[in-house]
Amino acid sequence: ELAHLTGEQVVNIGSQNMNNQVWLKLAKRVNTVLKREDVAGVVITHGTDTMEETAWFLNLVVKSDKPVVMVGSMRPATAIGADGPANLFNAVATAVHPDVRGRGVLVVLNDEIHYAREIEKQNSTQLDTFKSPNRGRAGVVNTGAVHFFNKPAAPHTKTSEFSVDGVNILPRVEIIYSYANLGRDLIDGAVEKGAKGLVLAGVGNGNSTDPALAALGDAVKQGVVVVRSSRTGSGLVMRNVEIDDDKMGTVAAMEFNPQKARVLLMLALIKTSNTKEIQDKFFKY
Ligand code: ASP
Numbered sequence: 448e449l450a451h452l453t454g455e456q457v458v459n460i461g462s463q464n465m466n467n468q469v470w471l472k473l474a475k476r477v478n479t480v481l482k483r484e485d486v487a488g489v490v491i492t493h494g495t496d497t498m499e500e501t502a503w504f505l506n507l508v509v510k511s512d513k514p515v516v517m518v519g520s521m522r523p524a525t526a527i528g529a530d531g532p533a534n535l536f537n538a539v540a541t542a543v544h545p546d547v548r549g550r551g552v553l554v555v556l557n558d559e560i561h562y563a564r565e566i567e568k569q570n571s572t573q574l575d576t577f578k579s580p581n582r583g584r585a586g587v588v589n590t591g592a593v594h595f596f597n598k599p600a601a602p603h604t605k606t607s608e609f610s611v612d613g614v615n616i617l618p619r620v621e622i623i624y625s626y627a628n629l630g631r632d633l634i635d636g637a638v639e640k641g642a643k644g645l646v647l648a649g650v651g652n653g654n655s656t657d658p659a660l661a662a663l664g665d666a667v668k669q670g671v672v673v674v675r676s677s678r679t680g681s682g683l684v685m686r687n688v689e690i691d692d693d694k695m696g697t698v699a700a701m702e703f704n705p706q707k708a709r710v711l712l713m714l715a716l717i718k719t720s721n722t723k724e725i726q727d728k729f730f731k732y
Pocket of ligand 1: 460461462463493494495496497519520521
């Protein structure tokens with residue numbers, strides 16, 4: 448019904464083709480379409496691999512109360528027990544539910560509804576891949592019957608300060624994955640190549656090796672904004688616990704995993720490169 452209303456061609460967005468430019472184009476298109484009075488909401492089909500990143504980006508830059516529901520499938524259409532048709536049905540049912548407005552971008556899969564802010568792909572192949580590890584699911588949807596459990600935890604869409612109006616390029620932000628023996632070369636290389644921001648996918652509470660931390664400290668001195676996140680898959684990375692952020696000039700990612708921290712940092716860098724102001728955005732959103 449919604450696809451009919453918008454008149455959009457139904458094209459699945461695959462993760463292999465996902466990039467900043469597609470995000471900008473998609474967000475602008477969604478904003479344009481949602482302004483139409485005859486459009487009740489948008490359902491977007493998308494590969495599951497990067498769905499959480501696209502959902503989180505849209506959650507911060509879509510300027511409408513109308514529903515934006517993203518949906519994918521874990522099994523191909525040719526598989527026995529393909530999940531795509533039921534997921535799509537549930538996504539449309541969620542988008543037309545009377546209580547869906549004002550919840551920001553949602554992801555529907557495997558009979559579950561997740562908030563863009565909370566969702567994370569946690570399994571490479573299983574149907575129950577999507578989890579919201581810190582705050583739990585938004586709700587469930589069984590053969591079209593929708594039940595919401597939670598309200599969104601933070602400002603989003605219309606109450607978010609971020610916008611893609613007039614934005615044609617996003618600041619370059621790279622993710623550095625931490626592990627035992629990580630040296631400084633990848634960090635120095637990213638800075639040399641012009642990264643404006645770096646996200647550390649840190650061990651534990653956003654930590655890393657001495658050489659990597661030294662390189663990140665040097666990056667900060669060169670004006671690169673460094674956000675410390677965690678590779679663990681859940682929990683918070685907080686300021687000044689294992690790492691002295693005040694001294695190092697770094698930002699703590701709080702609840703955001705590395706790929707979501709990257710999205711928020713890109714949008715924040717459009718507005719400011721002041722570390723304190725960027726930290727405040729990680730507290731707020
Ligand atoms: N690799 C695919 C993608 O995210 C998997 C899927 O379609 O869910 O594009």
